[in-house]
Amino acid sequence: MALGDVLVSERLHPDYPLPDLDDPVMRPFWAGAHEGRLMQQRDRVTGALHWPPKPLYWKDGRRLEWFQASGRGTVYTYVVAHEPFLPAFREWMPHILVVVELAEGARIVGHMVRCTPAEMRFGLPVRVVFKRLTERVTLPVWEPDR
Amino acid sequence: MSDGIDRDLFRRIQDRVAVVGIGHLPFAKDIGRPIGDTAVEAVQLALADAGLEAEDVDGISMLEMERTHEVSIARRLGVRQLTWWDKISYGGGASSATLMHAACAIATGMATTVVCHRARNRGAKTSRPWAQERELVTDDKALHVPWGLIRPVDVIGMWAHRHMHEFGTTREHLGNVAIAARRHAQRNPHAMMRGRPLDMETYLAGRVIGWPLTLYDCCLETDGALACIVTSVERARDLRQPPVLIHSVAQASGPNPVHLANYNNCPTMETTAKWCAELLWQRSQLGPQDLQCAQIYDAFTPLVIMGLEDYGFCRRGEGGPFTEGGRIELGGALPVLTSGGGLSEAYVHGFNLLLEGVRQIRGTSVNQVPGCRATLVTGASGVATSAVVLRRA
Numbered sequence: 269m270a271l272g273d274v275l276v277s278e279r280l281h282p283d284y285p286l287p288d289l290d291d292p293v294m295r296p297f298w299a300g301a302h303e304g305r306l307m308q309q310r311d312r313v314t315g316a317l318h319w320p321p322k323p324l325y326w327k328d329g330r331r332l333e334w335f336q337a338s339g340r341g342t343v344y345t346y347v348v349a350h351e352p353f354l355p356a357f358r359e360w361m362p363h364i365l366v367v368v369e370l371a372e373g374a375r376i377v378g379h380m381v382r383c384t385p386a387e388m389r390f391g392l393p394v395r396v397v398f399k400r401l402t403e404r405v406t407l408p409v410w411e412p413d414r
Numbered sequence: 415m416s417d418g419i420d421r422d423l424f425r426r427i428q429d430r431v432a433v434v435g436i437g438h439l440p441f442a443k444d445i446g447r448p449i450g451d452t453a454v455e456a457v458q459l460a461l462a463d464a465g466l467e468a469e470d471v472d473g474i475s476m477l478e479m480e481r482t483h484e485v486s487i488a489r490r491l492g493v494r495q496l497t498w499w500d501k502i503s504y505g506g507g508a509s510s511a512t513l514m515h516a517a518c519a520i521a522t523g524m525a526t527t528v529v530c531h532r533a534r535n536r537g538a539k540t541s542r543p544w545a546q547e548r549e550l551v552t553d554d555k556a557l558h559v560p561w562g563l564i565r566p567v568d569v570i571g572m573w574a575h576r577h578m579h580e581f582g583t584t585r586e587h588l589g590n591v592a593i594a595a596r597r598h599a600q601r602n603p604h605a606m607m608r609g610r611p612l613d614m615e616t617y618l619a620g621r622v623i624g625w626p627l628t629l630y631d632c633c634l635e636t637d638g639a640l641a642c643i644v645t646s647v648e649r650a651r652d653l654r655q656p657p658v659l660i661h662s663v664a665q666a667s668g669p670n671p672v673h674l675a676n677y678n679n680c681p682t683m684e685t686t687a688k689w690c691a692e693l694l695w696q697r698s699q700l701g702p703q704d705l706q707c708a709q710i711y712d713a714f715t716p717l718v719i720m721g722l723e724d725y726g727f728c729r730r731g732e733g734g735p736f737t738e739g740g741r742i743e744l745g746g747a748l749p750v751l752t753s754g755g756g757l758s759e760a761y762v763h764g765f766n767l768l769l770e771g772v773r774q775i776r777g778t779s780v781n782q783v784p785g786c787r788a789t790l791v792t793g794a795s796g797v798a799t800s801a802v803v804l805r806r807a
Contacts, residue, residue, distance in 0.1 A: 287560045288550040319678055320557055320670075344677070345576035347568045348625040357562045365563050365624075367572055367677045375677045377558040385625070390579045407560055 274304065275381060275399040275409070281356035286405050293323045296334040302406040306396045308337040308372055319374035337372050339396035340413060344369040348385045368394055368410055382411045423521075424697050431517040432650045432657030433804070435464025435643035436769045441606055441760035443537040445637035450482045452639035453533035454490045460641040465654030466527065468492035471643075473525030475512040477532050477763060478503040487529075498525040504673070506713055506794030507686070509764040510802040514663040516644040526649065531641035532765035558675040567632055567714060568624040569675045570796065574716035575626050577683060580731065583719060585626065587734035589617040591715040591750075592630045592757055594743045599754030601780045606634050607758040631715040633756035640765045642772065647807070658775040661788065661805040662698035666690035667798035674797055683731075687724035687795035694801050695726065702726040705803070706786040707749045707774055709767035711794045712756045718742075720795055722750075744781050752781040767791050771804045 289298045300307030309321040312333045322332060349363040357363050364380035380388070381397055393413035400406050437459025439445065439452055461468060468491040474484045478501040488496050498519045502508040509532065516528035551559045563569060577583050596612040599605035612630060620628035650657035668686040670678065679685070695701060702725060710721035719733035727748060728736045736742070742750045753759045753770035760766050771791040773779040779786075787806045793799040 285551045285559045285562075285564070287556045288552040291552055291556060294556055320554070320672060320676075345572045345579070347571035347575060347627075348622070349562070349565070349568050350622045350624065354562065354564060360562075363562055365561065365568055365572070367576075377561055377563050377675060377677070379561045379563075390576075409561070 274406075275397055277399060277401050280401055283354070284356040284401065286401065289404060293321055297321065298405070300334070300336065301398060301408050302404070304398050305336045306339045306408050307334050308370070308374060309334050317372060317374045319376060337370055341368040341370040341394055343388065343390055343392040343394060344375050345390070346380075346388055348388070364388060366394070366410055378408060378410050380411065381409050387412055426521040427517045427660065427663070428697070429659045429661055429805070430647050431520050431644060431660045432647050432807075433513065433642050433660070433772050434645055434650045434653050434655055434657055435460040435462075435466060436641070436772050437461075437463050438604075438638065438640035438766070438769060441604055441636050441638045441762070443606075443637065445535060445537070445639075449480065449533035449535055449639065450486060453480070453482050453531055453641070454487055456533060456639035456641040457487065457491055457529050457531055460529070460643050463655060464643045466643060469494050470527045471529055472496060473498040473516060473519050473528035475499070475515045475519075475528055475530045476501055477505065477508045477512070479505050479763070480533060482533065498528070504794070504797040504799070506711055506763045507797040507799035508793060509768055509800070510663060510791050510793050511665045511800035513644060513660055513768070513802050514665055514800060517660050517663060520644065520646055527643065527645045529641055529643060531639070532763055533639035534762050535637045536635045536761070537637045554672045557672060563675060565624065566674065567627055570714045570716060571624045571627045572675070572677060573683065573685070573720065573796070574714070577716060577720065578626060580683065581734065583734035585618060586614065587719060587737050588631055588715040589614050590737035590742065591712070591718045592617055594737070594749075595712065595751040595755045595757040597743055598749070598752050598781050599758035602754050602759055603780070605754040605759040606636060607754060627714060627716070633713045633761035634758070636760040636762060638760050638762040638766070640762060640769055642768060656776055657807050658772045659805050659807055660802060661700060662694050662803040663801070664690050664693035664697065665798070665800040666693055671798055676796075683720070685720060685724060685795035686797060686799045687721055687792065687801070690792075690799050690801050691725045694803065698803055700788050700803060700805070705748070705788050705790050707752055707783040708790040709752070709755065709771050709792070710750050710790075711764045711767065711792045712751055713761065713794060715757065717795050718750060721792055724795060725790060725792060725801070744783065749781070749783055752779055752783065764791075764793055768802075771802070775804050775806050
């Protein structure tokens with residue numbers, strides 16, 4: 269399936285800022301990403317999306333559920349980052365950082381792959397790609413939905 | 415039924431607590447001394463300015479990002495004893511809040527004379543926090559850092575770019591901010607960028623850091639140490655300087671806050687500053703139209719444009735055009751960053767903006783706005799922030 273597309277990072281820089289997979293609030297997001305699913309959280313009664321996600325001990329925590337999002341969205345805003353940058357990201361310069369507005373409505377930070385700065389524009393349709401950083405960590409990233 | 419909370423308590427602070435002394439060391443790329451040392455010297459300068467002694471001090475308010483200890487500073491100064499102290503979080507959001515906390519302590523009798531200060535050594539490249547990510551990324555930072563959204567310039571660039579897209583704000587508008595700050599710095603002997611004027615052609619040719627932001631959109635990285643002294647208006651009467659009254663002051667996180675990178679607010683371009691402004695003006699008998707100049711927090715040029723909107727000098731989306739025709743330069747309707755600000759004087763988490771606000775009210779700025787009776791000093795938009803309106807007695 270196209271949305272299960274996985275990029276593998278061959279040589280991860282030792283200083284790469286990896287996420288804490290054991291954070292109880294974010295755990296379903298990272299676990300889903302590692303299985304090729306972009307996860308989002310919603311209130312099962314009102315349908316309201318929660319991003320950033322809420323903890324289960326939130327006042328309406330029992331109504332929270334995680335679900336697989338479509339993995340599609342549009343570019344809400346972006347920045348094309350140049351040097352000086354963190355050594356861990358140098359192989360991807362210029363690094364296109366993006367805020368994607370998901371089809372479901374939330375806005376999520378990511379970066380672009382298989383895309384040049386010249387292709388970037390506001391409202392550009394994008395789709396999720398999964399970038400395997402380590403044996404445990406996979407990052408949802410974005411490419412133009414061509 | 416009453417909840418027992420006196421919401422009129424702010425009247426005990428309004429115009430009844432004053433900044434009575436200011437001081438700072440010369441700004442530098444490398445100050446060559448630890449901040450535990452420079453902080454104390456800056457406080458001594460501020461005390462001398464006020465005509466007070468270390469023995470008069472019983473409170474300290476500072477930024478949580480400063481790695482100095484209250485008791486060490488107090489001991490080195492010669493303070494008899496501290497009865498009140500605190501550290502305020504969120505870097506650039508905190509400077510004005512030091513005055514608010516000091517004013518609360520004085521109004522409630524917890525302290526009589528409070529030192530507010532910031533010492534910061536950040537001139538060296540290796541000292542930048544974003545160059546020091548090592549540990550697993552937790553909490554709010556996990557929402558943006560693993561993708562490489564780490565440098566503040568990129569975090570702010572996201573807002574700036576959207577602002578340009580949504581409202582037609584241009585690179586020239588951002589340039590107006592950089593050029594105004596640089597122009598003001600030319601008359602400030604302490605400004606790092608004195609002697610290095612900036613024109614629009616040079617601005618537009620600036621090296622790209624994170625498009626749409628370039629070199630001249632970014633603040634400096636500076637070593638500095640600054641302090642001010644706060645006490646009651648009654649005590650201020652016997653002191654050396656005319657008191658600068660704390661008229662209104664506020665701190666606000668906004669709803670659903672995320673440290674720095676929250677792009678999920680609605681309406682979308684709304685930052686924490688909008689919420690801070692609402693409280694600030696609610697508590698104030700003055701409004702934006704009553705101010706003769708403003709020190710709007712300027713880690714990056716777009717923050718000034720968005721700050722002008724947030725604090726009500728113009729409507730949402732009109733911050734860009736507001737900068738046109740010299741309006742924000744000395745001689746214009748609302749000069750901003752009259753010392754050069756973080757862009758051209760020194761970047762010390764906006765504490766220099768506080769000192770410049772005080773000088774404008776005293777009438778002693780190198781870029782004095784004639785007849786300045788009231789001014790605004792703001793903290794960083796985006797993070798949990800603070801702002802203060804200072805006025806003449």
